Amino acid sequence: VMDFLGKEYRSVLGLNVVNVPGCSPVGDNFTETIAAVLAFLQGIAPVPEFDELGRPAWLFSETVHQGCTRAGYYEEGTFAHQEGDRECLVEIGCWGPVVQCNITSRGAINHLGGCMNVGGACIGCTMPGFPDKFTPFHKAPPGSMVSSTMSRMTGSFIRPLRRLSQRDRNREVLWDQTGVVPSGWGASGSVTLVDRGMDFFYNRLRRRGAGGKTGQSG
Ligand code: SF4
Ligand code: SF4
Structure with a gap:
């Protein structure tokens, strides 16, 4: 206009x-x-x-990427290979990191749906450069090669550490003390020596400078 x-x-x-x-x-x-x-x-x-x-400005100052439900996958360096995968869609053509749009929080209709919320890559339809500067659609943006490679590198290191910590946070303090996880749902039934060692050092770090007992779980 x-x-x-x-x-x-x-x-x-x-x-x-x-x-x-x-x-x-x-x-x-x-x-x-x-x-x-x-x-x-x-x-x-x-x-x-x-x-x-x-x-x-209150609707279009942030990028799609900044509010995307898949940004955690991007940050951990895991990417979708095809439509329907749950990870970040950048390698199948998502321009979200440079596109100003609020679809992830607003949704398409009645705060529901909207592009990557339902599995669709961002093709930049809110941007003045659309469509010419975003074609061919569903091809990885050239600029994403650098950032996704960096995410892959850091993610390959960070992901295993997070999964270890996540596994530990999924246990009650009592289970650590007894060495038994009383779940009938297939959870690992025992707490290993590695678990205990991780728990010990992690909790020392977590509580460092905060006072209290540094060697105790919870
Ligand atoms: S799907 Fe797109 S907007 Fe969402 S995290 Fe990946 S690159 Fe960013
Ligand atoms: S394709 Fe359009 S509506 Fe969908 S996230 Fe990108 S800019 Fe927003």
């Missing part, structure tokens, strides 16, 4: 062009923006904040 109306355009109410981007825009983003403008014009709300391209 800005290409047609130009930067000098003002509406009868004196407003610049307001852009609520998307293909199509999420309905709640649209109505929320209109409500914010009308409330301001009625004098019952502060002036809404828009960015340099006329987008509602």
Whole structure:
């Protein structure tokens, strides 16, 4: 719209062009923006904040990636190989790290669904460069090669450490003391020497500088 109306355009109410981007825009983003403008014009709300391209700043200042439910997979360096996999979608064409969009928190309709929430890679439909700068779709963005390689490297080290800690946090202090996990659901039935050693050193680190007994679980 800005290409047609130009930067000098003002509406009868004196407003610049307001852009609520998307293909199509999420309905709640649209109505929320209109409500914010009308409330301001009625004098019952502060002036809404828009960015340099006329987008509602409170809705479009963060990238998809910053709110994505799959960001933890990205950070641990695990990536989807095909549609339907649960991991980060960057290697099958997700542009989320550089795309400003709130779909992950807002959802598509009634706060439900929306792109990577349901398994779809971001193709950048809220961005002025869409679609030309995002094609071919479903191909890994060139810039992701560096970051995903870095994530893989750090993730291969961090992941096993986290799984060890996770396994430990899944045990009660009492189970550590008795050496038995009384679960009928297939949990590992005993606490090994390695578990005890990990527990000891982890708890010393965890409590260092915080006072209390450094060698005790819990
Ligand atoms: S799926 Fe896309 S937005 Fe989500 S973590 Fe991966 S790269 Fe980021
Ligand atoms: S394709 Fe990307 S920009 Fe478009 S709605 Fe989905 S996450 Fe947002």
